[in-house]
Amino acid sequence: MSIRTKLILFILTLLTAISAVTAFLFQHNEWSSISANSQRKNLQILLSMSEVCKEMYRTPDKSSAYKYFKEFLKAPEIIKVSCSGPDGRVFMEDRYYSPYPPPFRYYFKNFSPPNTGTWETCSDNGVEILKASFRARGRTGEITARVDFSTQLIYQEMDSSLRQSSASFFIILSIAFAIGCAGTLIITRVIAGPIQTIEEAARIIGSGQLDHRVPIASKDELGGLAAEFNKMADKLKEYDEMKRDFVSSITHDLRSPVTGIELCSDIILKLAEKRDSARIPEQVFSINEHSQRLKRFIDSMLEVSRIESGKLTLDLKPMNLENLVDRAVRAFRTYAAQKGLKLEFIVAGEIPDVRGDQDRLYQVLANVIGNAVKFTDSGSVSVFIETLPGWQKVRVCDTGAPIPAHELTNIFSKFYRISSGRREYPSARQGTGLGLFIAKYLIELHGGRIEAESGAGGNTFSIFLPS
């Protein structure tokens, strides 16, 4: 069942329940007020009757009284009217009596007797009668006025008033219900529509069209969901591009050393055929270099898998950080000179020994210094080492293109290279985007931290190791 159908069913059930409760309460209240009105009316009749009786007691000519009586008896529910004097003798009586069996019995529950009279129901020849009497003190003595009402007719009248007011109530209720149903359709469309759009978008993106986005039509939670969904799709696209870049860079990185090795060995073979052994050592050196690059790359990949499986451990020993940095700087002198860069190493004061894994720290330094040389096209790369309270700090500053501020944390992610998708940034040349990821992990394993900053003048990478 779709979410729209569920919503429609839910709201319709709610509407029906509310209508039923409203109808019940209306009927109940209406019936109470109709009974109260009827009771008031009957009491009024009784009081008027008593006035007539008072007037007529002692008056010899009762003809005018009978006129009043006839008027009373015109009311269909009044069956009999009578007056009796203080001695209990009925001195005037009139009745309209056409007995018929009532279709069903009525009970007067809400009727309360007037203070100086009685108010009781009884059955006369199978007809349910409400006998009301009222004693009143007149000028010439106490008289009692009596009126018999047909309860069946009273109830019939009450029923018809209830039916009349109910008819208009139910018309209004039906209109309200119809408006509620129309509102339900609109609400469910408004709620379920965007959800269906997002579902459709998820299907399209899942089928591989990563450029598809959900239009953000509102500022409510559904609009927020659509915006978050689009952000997720953006990230997915970014990761997809990264993956593509990574695969192409891996292919490139693997292909060039392998091609180099192949070419060199071909040449060695040809030279060997010609017995020109004098040029062989140069090619062997080239093979060696290409194999080393290949090995470095494979080592990085293995390192990452060791980090991820938590199997990478350190061999901590006291060591001289200054010597290690010096060694790493020297390893890049030739490369820097080839690029026309000034590479300098500045030591600030006495540097005490630290506890560290020499090979791992060399790996980190070589990557950070190597990056600085690799990504700087002109100017210089300066490496500083200094002692701070509790820390030894190595700072590598270059004069290359500044890393955009929002990329400063990204570059420590696995496989992340800024060149991905941005042509204006100097190409990352050879690289896998693994160096800084591994470096950060290794430095943190030593209890230290690595930070990157960029400014108009270039970039600075700082490595802090606990002393």
Ligand SMILES: Nc1ncnc2c1ncn2[C@@H]1O[C@H](COP(=O)(O)OP(=O)(O)O)[C@@H](O)[C@H]1O
């Ligand atoms: N000194 C630097 N100057 C400019 N960009 C840098 C520098 N160091 C690192 N980066 C950026 O950070 C990315 C990640 O570096 P790294 O993890 O060492 O990978 P790789 O060197 O294999 O590209 C690089 O691809 C480069 O875009």
Ligand SMILES: [Mg+2]
């Ligand atoms: Mg690197």
